[in-house]
Amino acid sequence: MTTAFAAQETRPGETRVAVSPETAKRFAQAKVELLVERGAGLAAGFSDAVYAAAGARIVGAEGWQSDVVLKVQPPTLAEAARLKSGGLLVSFLAPHKELELVASLRERGVTALAMELVPRISRAQSMDALSSQATVAGYKGVLLGAVHLKKLCPMLMTAAGTVQPAKVVVFGAGVAGLMAIATARRLGCKVEATDVRMAAKEQVESLGAVFISVPGAADMEGAGGYAKEQTPEFLARQREEVARRVAEADLVITTAQVPGKKAPRLVDQAMVRSMKAGAVIVDLAVDSGGNCELSEPGKVVEKDGVTIVGLSNLPATVPQHASELYAKNVLALVKLLLDKEGKLAPDWSDEVLVGCRLTHAGEVNHAPTAQALAAEKRA
Numbered sequence: 001m002t003t004a005f006a007a008q009e010t011r012p013g014e015t016r017v018a019v020s021p022e023t024a025k026r027f028a029q030a031k032v033e034l035l036v037e038r039g040a041g042l043a044a045g046f047s048d049a050v051y052a053a054a055g056a057r058i059v060g061a062e063g064w065q066s067d068v069v070l071k072v073q074p075p076t077l078a079e080a081a082r083l084k085s086g087g088l089l090v091s092f093l094a095p096h097k098e099l100e101l102v103a104s105l106r107e108r109g110v111t112a113l114a115m116e117l118v119p120r121i122s123r124a125q126s127m128d129a130l131s132s133q134a135t136v137a138g139y140k141g142v143l144l145g146a147v148h149l150k151k152l153c154p155m156l157m158t159a160a161g162t163v164q165p166a167k168v169v170v171f172g173a174g175v176a177g178l179m180a181i182a183t184a185r186r187l188g189c190k191v192e193a194t195d196v197r198m199a200a201k202e203q204v205e206s207l208g209a210v211f212i213s214v215p216g217a218a219d220m221e222g223a224g225g226y227a228k229e230q231t232p233e234f235l236a237r238q239r240e241e242v243a244r245r246v247a248e249a250d251l252v253i254t255t256a257q258v259p260g261k262k263a264p265r266l267v268d269q270a271m272v273r274s275m276k277a278g279a280v281i282v283d284l285a286v287d288s289g290g291n292c293e294l295s296e297p298g299k300v301v302e303k304d305g306v307t308i309v310g311l312s313n314l315p316a317t318v319p320q321h322a323s324e325l326y327a328k329n330v331l332a333l334v335k336l337l338l339d340k341e342g343k344l345a346p347d348w349s350d351e352v353l354v355g356c357r358l359t360h361a362g363e364v365n366h367a368p369t370a371q372a373l374a375a376e377k378r379a
Helices: 021-029 048-053 061-065 099-107 122-127 129-148 175-186 200-206 232-248 269-274 319-335 351-356 367-378
Strands: 003-006 033-037 057-059 068-070 088-091 111-114 156-158 161-163 167-171 190-194 251-254 280-283 300-303 306-309 357-360
Touching: 003 061, 021 033, 021 048, 021 319, 033 061, 048 057, 068 319, 088 319, 099 357, 099 367, 111 351, 122 319, 122 351, 129 175, 129 251, 129 280, 129 306, 129 319, 167 175, 167 232, 175 190, 175 200, 175 251, 190 232, 232 269, 351 357
Parallel strands: 003 033, 003 068, 033 057, 068 088, 088 111, 167 190, 167 251, 251 280, 280 306
Antiparallel strands: 111 357, 156 161, 300 306
16 A cells, blocks of 8 residues: 655744645545654644544654655755655655755655646646645735734725725736735725736736736736746836836735746835835745845835835745645645555656656756756856
């Protein structure tokens, strides 16, 4: 019988877990023996007893020798050394930043499936962990903005007078941006949004927000629905077009990211200075470099009277639902690796598995990462 091990996360601030009690039951139905590291789900609100009741076996560090290891964050080098040679790892792996880890996985013959590399195609939607976690981040980002605002969000008509709704500008109308728009609208805010993809206009307007059109946006959609990396010329036009809205905004949410690359700089110091005192910026791209020039990773700072929220890893601040969503993504991907008897039988011609396979049989299969490793070796 195939064994799968849900490891406890050890990176600072990570509270999520790769398996939920619900998916633990479904692993059993798939004829996989699930091992859960002792205490792995506590930070997400899942006790060992709940996992045991769902059919999982609670174990210690010996679980790292399982056939399949399931994680949220990339393993540390020490954790990678515990993996069974020739074993299988399913996790976020941040290959563009974790080259030493990738080299270690390659050398140990580990087959590593990177959740951030799952192709954005229809049949892989249930495995799209970037989208599920971006949904959580977009929601939490607006709540953080509302907490730091010095005013209310909705329009209120009271005996003492009328309170005008907060004005919100959202940069990026991908999954995180659309959730931010929807959440801000639910709070009663007046919302405007901009995106480099003209296809986002209809989605933005369907949520009751105003789309800020930027000349040239039609050319900025890449393969799979992701935004292309923007040119300096386009970014200049975008800043000019939205600068007036930003100056009038009470809350700005920035969500623009390009997978595997540094986040585009959208809000510079001059734009921050143009904002009114008491305004708030929430930078959801802070972990990949930040959309705001003045964001500081992991911090809430005040610059020129504007509060800038640069807190990292927002999904980990809502660990229960974030874990439940991520666990379903992981389960859907793992089931692609199994036959009807629950044995590992991956079809390496499957476009989903090929797309997210980072290392396998002593090779790095992700071309950009292989090139980066080769360049590092030459240097």
